Each structure stands twice: as C-alpha cells, then as structure tokens.
Amino acid sequence: MILESARNFCKDTSPIEQVRELLESSQGYEDGVWKQLVGLGWTGIAIPERFGGSELGIEAVVPIVESMGRSLSATPFISCTLAAQVLLRAASPEQQQRWLPKIVEGQVATLALLDNEDWGANSTSHQLSDALVLTGEKWFVDDAVTAELFIILTQYQGSPRFVVVERNQLADTAIQAHALIDETKRSAKVDFTGVSVTADAMLSAKNTDKILGECKLMGALLVAAEAVGTTASCLNLIIEYLNTRKQFGKLIGSYQALKHPSVEILNKMEGARSQIYHAATLFEDSQGVIDRDVEVACRMAKASANDTLLYAGDRAVQFHGGMGFTYECNAQLYIRRAQWSQQQFGDSAHHRKRLAPLLLG
Amino acid sequence: MNHKAPIIFNTIGLGWAGPLILKMGTEAENQKYIKGILTADDIWCQGFSEPDNGSDLGNAQTRAVREGDEYVLNGSKIWTTHGTYAKYMILLARTNPEAKNKYAGLSFFLSPMHAPGITTSPIRKITGEYGFTQTFFDEARIPAECLMGQEGQGWMIAMQTLQFERSVDGGQATKYNFKSITSADLIETCRTIQRDGKPLLEDPVVQDQLVQFIMEERNFLLNLKRSELNALCTDYPMSLMLSGKLEATELFRRMRQYAVSLQGAKGGLYIHDDEALNGGIWQHAYFNIFSATIGGGTSQVQNNIIAEHALQRRAKDDFGKRTQLLQGYIAHRTG
Ligand SMILES: Cc1cc2nc3c(=O)[nH]c(=O)nc-3n(C[C@H](O)[C@H](O)[C@H](O)COP(=O)(O)OP(=O)(O)OC[C@H]3O[C@@H](n4cnc5c(N)ncnc54)[C@H](O)[C@@H]3O)c2cc1C
Numbered sequence: 001m002i003l004e005s006a007r008n009f010c011k012d013t014s015p016i017e018q019v020r021e022l023l024e025s026s027q028g029y030e031d032g033v034w035k036q037l038v039g040l041g042w043t044g045i046a047i048p049e050r051f052g053g054s055e056l057g058i059e060a061v062v063p064i065v066e067s068m069g070r071s072l073s074a075t076p077f078i079s080c081t082l083a084a085q086v087l088l089r090a091a092s093p094e095q096q097q098r099w100l101p102k103i104v105e106g107q108v109a110t111l112a113l114l115d116n117e118d119w120g121a122n123s124t125s126h127q128l129s130d131a132l133v134l135t136g137e138k139w140f141v142d143d144a145v146t147a148e149l150f151i152i153l154t155q156y157q158g159s160p161r162f163v164v165v166e167r168n169q170l171a172d173t174a175i176q177a178h179a180l181i182d183e184t185k186r187s188a189k190v191d192f193t194g195v196s197v198t199a200d201a202m203l204s205a206k207n208t209d210k211i212l213g214e215c216k217l218m219g220a221l222l223v224a225a226e227a228v229g230t231t232a233s234c235l236n237l238i239i240e241y242l243n244t245r246k247q248f249g250k251l252i253g254s255y256q257a258l259k260h261p262s263v264e265i266l267n268k269m270e271g272a273r274s275q276i277y278h279a280a281t282l283f284e285d286s287q288g289v290i291d292r293d294v295e296v297a298c299r300m301a302k303a304s305a306n307d308t309l310l311y312a313g314d315r316a317v318q319f320h321g322g323m324g325f326t327y328e329c330n331a332q333l334y335i336r337r338a339q340w341s342q343q344q345f346g347d348s349a350h351h352r353k354r355l356a357p358l359l360l361g
Numbered sequence: 362m363n364h365k366a367p368i369i370f371n372t373i374g375l376g377w378a379g380p381l382i383l384k385m386g387t388e389a390e391n392q393k394y395i396k397g398i399l400t401a402d403d404i405w406c407q408g409f410s411e412p413d414n415g416s417d418l419g420n421a422q423t424r425a426v427r428e429g430d431e432y433v434l435n436g437s438k439i440w441t442t443h444g445t446y447a448k449y450m451i452l453l454a455r456t457n458p459e460a461k462n463k464y465a466g467l468s469f470f471l472s473p474m475h476a477p478g479i480t481t482s483p484i485r486k487i488t489g490e491y492g493f494t495q496t497f498f499d500e501a502r503i504p505a506e507c508l509m510g511q512e513g514q515g516w517m518i519a520m521q522t523l524q525f526e527r528s529v530d531g532g533q534a535t536k537y538n539f540k541s542i543t544s545a546d547l548i549e550t551c552r553t554i555q556r557d558g559k560p561l562l563e564d565p566v567v568q569d570q571l572v573q574f575i576m577e578e579r580n581f582l583l584n585l586k587r588s589e590l591n592a593l594c595t596d597y598p599m600s601l602m603l604s605g606k607l608e609a610t611e612l613f614r615r616m617r618q619y620a621v622s623l624q625g626a627k628g629g630l631y632i633h634d635d636e637a638l639n640g641g642i643w644q645h646a647y648f649n650i651f652s653a654t655i656g657g658g659t660s661q662v663q664n665n666i667i668a669e670h671a672l673q674r675r676a677k678d679d680f681g682k683r684t685q686l687l688q689g690y691i692a693h694r695t696g
Contacts, residue, residue, distance in 0.1 A: 117625035117638075120557035139636065140626045179634035181644055187629070189636070247417040257661040314618065317487065317651050321415050321659060322440040325651050327485035335487070339621055339644065340629040347622055349566060350556075 002060055006067035009040065014073030016330060019184060022074070026177070027146050028186040029075045037075060038106035047084050051100035057288050058085070058218055059280035062225045066276065069229030072333055074184045076108045076143035078222050083109035083151050085218055089211045090162050090203040099149060099164065109149035111215070112138035112190060119216070119346040120353075122209070126192070128156040128163060132199065134192040144175050144188035151203075152192060153212060160212065162203040169195050182340035184333065214290045217298040219345035221283075224298075224305035225276045227341045231269045231305070234312040234334040238262055238319055245321075258319055265312045272304035296358050299351040306342040313338035373443065374398040374405035377525035378451050382471070385518060386509065390471065394449070406447035406474065408438035408454075408496060409519065415440075416662045418453070419464045419516060423498060425454035427512075430505045432456075432470070434478070434498035440656070444481045444494030447474050453519050456512045467515030470507045477501065488648045489631075526657045527606045541613055542646055544574045547620050550639065554623055561623060570619065577612050581605070600671035607663040610653040617647035 013033045022028055037043070045060050047053025054060075061081050068077065084103050087096055103109050115126050115138055126136035134154060141150070148167045153160060176189045239262065242253030252258055279297035286294055313335035317324040324331045342348065379398040382390050397403030414420040423436030434454060441450070452470040460466030474481075478501030481494040510518055548571060554561040561567050587593050588601035620643040621628045632641035654660045 114626055116555070117627035118555050118557070119625055121555065122558075140629070178629075178636070179631045180629055181631040181641075182629065185629075247415065248420075249417075255661070257664060310618070310622070314614075318654060318660070321655055322410060325440070325487050325655055327487055327489060329487075332487045335648070339647075342622060343624070343626050343628040347625070347628070349622075353557075353566070 003063035003067065005040075006042075006064045007070065009037070010067040010071035010073050013037075014068075014071035016072070019072045019333065023183040026186075028143075028184065029073070033073075034075055034106060037077065042077065043080055043106055044104035046081060047088070047100055047104055051096065052104040053100070057283050058221065059284040061222060062276055062280040065222050066225040066229040069226035069231075070233050072184050072230065072233070072337065074186065076110065076146060078219070078226070079110040079143045079147070080108060081222065082111055082215055082219055083149065086111065086151050086162060086203075086211060086215050089214065090208065092204065095164075095200070095203065102149070107149065108143055108147045109151065110141055110143050110147040112141045112144075112150050112152040112192070113212070113215075114138065114140050119343075119350055124153050124155055124160065126152065126154040128154045128161065128197060128202075130157065132197045132202075134163075134165070134195045134197060136193060137189055137191045139189050140178065140187050141175075141190045142185070142187045144190050145177065145186055150190065150192075153208075156202070159205065160208045161205060162208060162211070163197045164201040164203065165192060165195055165197065180340060182336045184337065185340055216345050217290060217295055220302035220351065221276065221279050221298040223341055223344040224272065224301040225280075227305040227309040227338075228269065228273050228276055230334060230337050230341070231265070231272070231309045231312045234309070234316050234331075235262070235265050235269065237330055237334065238265070238312070238316050241320055252319070261315050262319075265308065265315060268304070268308040268311065272301065272308045275301040275304050292358060296355065299346075299355050299358075302346065303348040303351040303355070306338075306348045309334070309338040310342055371398065371401045371404050371443075373407050373447075373451070374401070374403065374449075377522050378405040378407070378449070378471075380525045381451070381518070381522050385521060386471075390509070394471065397448075403449060404443050404447045406441050406443045406450045406496075407522075408441060408450045408452040408472070409522075410440050411437060412439050412495075416659060418519065419467070421453050421455060421467060423452075423454045424458075425452075425456050425468060425470065427456070427505060428502075431502045432505055432507065434472075434501040434503065436498050438496040438498075439494075440484070441481065441494045441496045442492065442656075444474075444496050445483060445491075450474050450496070451522060453515050456515075460513065464516040465513055467519070468512045469509040469515040469518040470503065471509055472503050472507050476503055486648075487651065488645055523658065527603075527663070542617075542642065544571065544578050544616065547571065547574065547616060550620060550643070551623065554625065554638070556623075556625065567623070574612070574616050574619075577608075581609050581612065584608075597671050600667065603663070603667045603671050606653070606657065607660055607667070610650060611660055614647070614650045614654055617643055617650055621647050 013036065041054055042064055044053030045056050045064070046058055047055070049055045065078060068075065080103055084100060087099055091099070115124055115136060126134070126138065128134055138152060150165045152163050152165060154163055155161065174191045178187045178189060180187055242258055242262065243251060245252045275297065279294065279301045282294045282297050316331035316334050320329050320331050323329045375398060379395060382394050394403070398405065409418055409421070411421055411423060414422065423434065423438060425432045425434050450472045452472045453467055454470060455466050456468040457466040478499045480497045482497070483491045483494050486492050548562065551562040551567060551571065552560055556564060584601050585605065594601055624638050627636060627638045630637040630641060632645050634641065
C-alpha cells in the first residue's frame with residue numbers, strides 16, 4: 001500500500017522533464033514537493049509517535065525510496081531518515097525531543113560521516129577539542145545545501161563521537177558543493193573548523209561504533225532500494241527503445257544480442273528486489289534491532305542492487321547506439337546514477353568482503 | 362596519466378580518410394588532399410551515419426543528384442565527429458534510389474563542408490561536453506569532381522574506409538593500445554587508493570582482477586603480432602582482423618568501469634571536483650569509451666560480422682589467402 005501511493009506520488013511529482021530541469025539547480029529538488037512529502041508524513045514514518053511520527057520502521061521507508069529511485073527524484077529524504085535513526089539510537093530523550101519533531105516537520109537533517117573516500121576506514125581524522133571546538137572538513141555530506149542540522153562523526157578525547165551542529169553555526173563559505181557524476185544528487189564538502197559545539201549537542205558516548213555500523217547498514221539498504229527502483233525505470237527505457245528503433249528493417253529488440261542482456265538485467269533486478277524486501281521484512285520482525293541476519297540481508301541487498309544498476313546503466317547507453325552517447329538521451333541519467341549509487345555506504349566488493357566471514361566463518 | 366589525450370586531432374583524416382585516398386584515390390585527389398591531412402591544416406569528418414540508418418549503413422538515404430557539373434545534396438548525417446570545424450567530409454550518399462539493391466545505389470564523395478546549404482548543429486555528449494554534430498544538407502551544391510570512383514561504388518569504398526577505421530588494415534588498432542589509459546595506469550591508481558586502511562593493490566580480490574586485465578591486454582597485443590603472420594592464422598583467417606576493435610574497446614570499457622568502482626566515495630565525483638581521483642579521468646574515460654563500442658560500428662554488430670565472416674567462412678588449410686578473403690568480405694558486404 002505504501003508502495004503504491006509512493007509510486008504514484010513520485011510519478012506525479014518527478015516526471016522526467018522535471019528531473020532534467022532540476023539538474024542544474026543548486027538544491028536538486030523543489031521545496032513544494034518536499035512540503036507535500038512532509039505532509040504525507042513520510043519524514044516521520046520511522047519516528048515514534050511521541051515525536052509526531054507514525055512509528056513504523058525502516059521497512060516502511062524501503063518502498064518509498066524505491067519509488068523515488070524509480071522516478072530519479074532527489075530529495076533529502078534518505079539523509080533525513082538516517083539522521084533521525086542516529087538520533088534515535090544515540091541521543092538522550094531531551095535531545096530527541098529537541099530535534100526529532102523538527103525532522104518530522106520537514107527540517108532537513110543530514111549526516112557528515114566521511115573525511116576520506118574509504119567506507120571501510122574505521123576512523124575519522126575529524127577532531128573535537130577538549131574546549132569543544134571542531135577541526136576538519138567532512139566530504140560527501142549529502143543535501144548539505146539545504147540542511148539545517150548536521151550530525152557529525154568526530155573524535156573526542158580519542159574516541160569517536162557524534163555531535164550535532166546547526167546551520168547557523170556555519171560560515172557562509174563552509175559548504176562547497178561537490179561536482180557529482182550523478183547530476184540529480186547533491187552533496188558537499190563542509191568545513192566545520194572553528195565551530196563550537198555546545199555540551200548539550202554531543203550525543204551519547206556509548207556505542208558510537210556500533211551505531212555508526214548500524215547507520216551504514218541502514219544507509220546501504222536504503223540506497224539499494226533506491227537503486228532497484230532506478231533499475232526498473234532504466235530497464236523500461238531500454239525496452240521502450242528496443243520496441244521502437246528499427247535497423248535492417250527490424251525492431252532492434254528482435255536481435256538476441258540485445259534481448260538476452262535485457263533479460264539478464266530483469267533477472268538480476270528481480271533478485272535485488274527480493275533482497276531489499278527480505279531485508280525490510282527482517283527489520284520489521286526484529287523491530288529495528290540489527291542482528292547478524294539483518295546485516296547479511298542489508299549487505300546482500302546493496303551488493304546485488306549495485307551490480308544490477310551498473311549493468312543496466314552501461315547497457316542502456318550501449319543499446320541506444322549514437323543516441324546513447326548524447327547528454328540528451330536519458331540513458332546518461334541512469335549510468336551516472338549507477339556510478340554514484342554503487343559508492344554510497346560501500347561498493348559491492350566492500351559488502352562481499354564483509355559477508356564472507358559472516359557466511360563462511 | 363593526464364597527458365594521454367583521448368583524441369588525436371584529425372583522427373579521421375589521418376586514420377582513415379587519408380589512407381583511403383592513398384589507396385583508392387586518383388592522382389589528382391592525392392595531390393589535392395594528402396598534404397593538408399598530414400599537416401592537419403585540413404580537418405576531415407565522416408558523413409556516414411544518419412538518424413534512421415546507423416548500423417544499417419547500407420540503407421543511407423541522403424540524396425545526391427547530378428545536375429550539370431554539380432551534385433545537389435539533400436538529407437542529414439548525424440554523430441559527425443569534428444563536424445563543427447571540419448573542412449572536408451567523406452560522404453556516403455544515394456545517387457540511385459532505383460538501383461538493384463540498396464548498396465548499389467550509393468556513391469562516395471570527398472565533399473567540402475563549407476558550401477551553401479551545408480549546416481551543422483552541435484550535439485552534447487554523455488560526458489557533458491560538446492563534440493559532434495548533426496549535419497544538414499539543404500539543396501547543397503558541390504562540384505561533380507567530388508565524387509570518388511564511380512557512381513554506385515559508394516558501398517565498396519565505404520567498406521574499405523571501415524576496414525581502416527576498425528583496424529582490419531592497421532589504422533586504429535595501435536591507437537586503442539598506445540593512446541589509451543591502460544592496465545599500467547590502473548595499477549598505479551590502485552596503489553594510491555586506500556581501502557579498509559590499506560592500499561588497494563594489496564587486496565587479493567583486486568589483484569586477481571588486475572591480473573585478468575593484464576592478460577587480456579596481452580592477448581590483444583600478441584594477437585596483433587600474430588595477425589601479421591599468415592601461417593599462424595590459418596584456422597580462422599579473418600578472425601584476428603575483425604576482432605581487434607571489438608576486443609580492445611570492450612576490454613577498456615570493463616577496465617574503466619572497474620576503475621570507477623574501486624574509488625570508494627570518490628567514484629561519485631566527476632571531472633570538475635577538486636577531490637576527484639586523478640581529476641576524474643576514469644569516470645570521463647569510462648563514458649568516453651562508448652564512443653568506441655558504438656562508433657565505427659557497434660560491438661553487437663561487430664559480433665555479427667565475426668560470426669558471419671570469421672566463423673562461417675572458416676578456411677581449412679589456406680595459407681596466405683587472407684587478402685583474397687578480405688576482398689571477398691568487402692564484396693560480400695557490398696550485397
Ligand atoms: C562518439 C561517436 C562518434 C561518431 N562519429 C561518427 C562520425 O564521425 N561519422 C559517422 O558517420 N558516424 C559516427 N558515429 C556513428 C556510429 O557509427 C553509429 O552510432 C553506429 O554505427 C550505430 O548506429 P546507430 O547510432 O544508428 O545505432 P543503431 O544502429 O540504431 O543501434 C542501436 C542498438 O542496436 C544494436 N543493433 C543494431 N543492429 C543490430 C543487429 N543487426 N544485431 C544486433 N544488434 C544490433 C546496436 O548494437 C545498438 O546497440 C559516431 C558515434 C559515436 C557514438
């Protein structure tokens with residue numbers, strides 16, 4: 001049911017012409033669409049009722065991001081969802097009361113985790129001094145341009161620690177947009193150097209590593225779900241062309257050289273789709289507790305979805321011939337999304353490497 | 362790595378228009394064109410593909426009608442590399458729509474680009490840059506002497522051109538190898554990338570894939586050498602000649618895609634980002650390789666050609682028959 005209404009909403013609010021129009025905009029989405037989405041309650045879907053949410057879990061977020069992926073709609077929805085999940089796990093009740101209702105109401109929150117490109121590095125060089133002043137940049141801070149709330153992974157007295165910084169604490173020049181390969185997405189380098197953190201904006205000192213790990217797994221699952229949706233519309237684009245373009249007097253879709261790889265995309269996609277739903281179901285069953293099975297499912301979902309979209313985007317370009325080599329052809333949107341998507345919260349090799357000990361140990 | 366320019370300027374002139382004129386042109390054509398090609402004063406472009414006829418090149422419909430000592434051109438070509446600044450075009454156009462088959466109605470022209478009625482409109486590439494055009498012919502008049510060979514020989518000459526372009530006669534094969542970013546560059550890249558806190562080059566899974574790429578690259582180089590020795594190409598005499606472009610371009614496509622996948626979060630950055638690895642060259646090169654897996658005949662169509670001409674026309678124990686086979690191949694493709 002969520003799937004159907006999410007799919008309709010995204011179809012209506014993010015037609016491909018709109019996606020194209022937003023490519024050069026600085027924030028990448030329309031405020032009006034974001035407001036509507038907030039109105040539907042999606043920003044609170046995985047947040048408890050006491051903060052204004054609907055108290056469902058990550059399982060309810062999966063079909064929404066899948067639908068967004070299908071329409072290539074880029075809103076800060078994933079960023080906000082993950083930020084809220086970190087707060088739910090690491091913030092005190094007072095802190096939760098301070099920030100979660102705002103997120104439900106549509107204030108944009110985001111995570112600032114990386115200061116290098118390595119999702120497997122388990123440390124950060126970002127520092128919070130004893131005097132509670134931050135030093136360092138964060139890279140790949142998604143939706144930073146519109147974010148009001150930044151949840152930053154930093155080091156405090158030798159241990160990793162999440163702290164929260166609000167937008168008005170940042171200098172105007174602190175945010176520098178990345179030139180992303182996927183022009184539908186927005187991410188930035190953010191310099192937090194010199195920002196003073198108040199003591200009540202430091203999240204719990206306990207379990208930071210564990211929470212970080214869980215956050216990355218949820219991120220992996222959500223990006224996987226998004227990629228599965230994107231693969232579906234990429235495959236549609238391919239099929240449409242195969243059924244209209246003729247060469248040698250025949251539809252090119254009649255050639256097995258194109259037909260068989262298209263079926264391969266379909267089959268891989270079906271596998272990845274089962275993976276994301278399975279992971280979502282496990283989240284529901286465990287009520288958000290991330291155990292070994294959930295971990296396995298999230299990692300498998302991400303690795304499968306990555307490889308599927310990479311293949312689909314690549315073939316979409318090739319199967320459009322000269323047209324596929326143009327910026328005008330929508331195949332470029334998919335091949336670009338695929339390069340971006342595979343790297344969020346770990347590429348396929350990253351996840352397979354971590355699956356090996358879980359499965360073979 | 363950055364100094365390796367992906368495109369040699371005047372590729373078409375030097376790579377296949379020039380060799381074509383040297384091989385099949387008249388003395389006058391040689392006199393008129395070769396010097397300008399060599400000095401790159403005259404940039405050439407290629408007017409083969411049309412919006413509706415790409416892989417099925419033999420179906421090209423751009424019209425050329427003889428009127429006195431001119432030909433009148435109407436129609437449109439597309440994906441014209443160097444279209445905006447070329448001085449000349451090798452042009453495939455239809456002089457006889459009533460010919461006995463579609464191939465026989467085609468003729469080949471060495472056409473000026475700067476003539477009234479010839480206009481170009483730039484097309485933006487997948488990389489985000491501009492680089493090729495659609496070329497329109499609207500009652501354009503060019504001198505009759507631009508016709509190369511005879512009317513009706515267009516397909517045969519076009520096939521000869523594609524032999525140069527697709528490396529059967531040498532032209533492009535070396536280019537794929539020496540001007541491209543290769544496995545050596547990929548290895549260097551893997552040395553600089555950190556994964557799980559260690560250089561990627563130490564990862565055994567990555568090592569396995571890199572060794573695989575090196576082997577494939579070596580296959581390609583060794584094939585190139587062996588293809589010069591007819592006695593060692595007897596089983597499938599046409600195969601190495603026809604597979605070079607396919608094998609090289611598909612290998613490079615996979616290698617570049619892999620290189621992007623290795624970059625961690627930086628793989629999501631593009632060429633204008635300061636933090637992009639090696640200036641984003643792999644991302645850019647990955648997108649650009651489709652110019653070679655599509656341009657000059659797509660990989661899918663090349664597979665068809667190999668199946669038809671290398672597998673099915675297998676010579677049993679023929680030495681030195683390849684030139685003959687090649688002529689036969691060109692003739693066969695002539696319909
Ligand atoms: C960067 C670039 C530069 C180019 N430069 C030039 C140039 O300078 N001059 C010029 O004339 N042309 C140029 N081309 C055009 C190029 O030669 C054509 O794009 C190519 O021949 C394919 O034709 P098409 O684009 O019409 O694709 P189509 O022929 O429509 O092909 C679409 C898809 O169908 C597949 N297909 C078609 N027929 C078959 C079949 N029988 N069996 C199996 N699969 C099939 C193709 O493999 C492809 O995947 C360039 C192309 C590119 C990408």
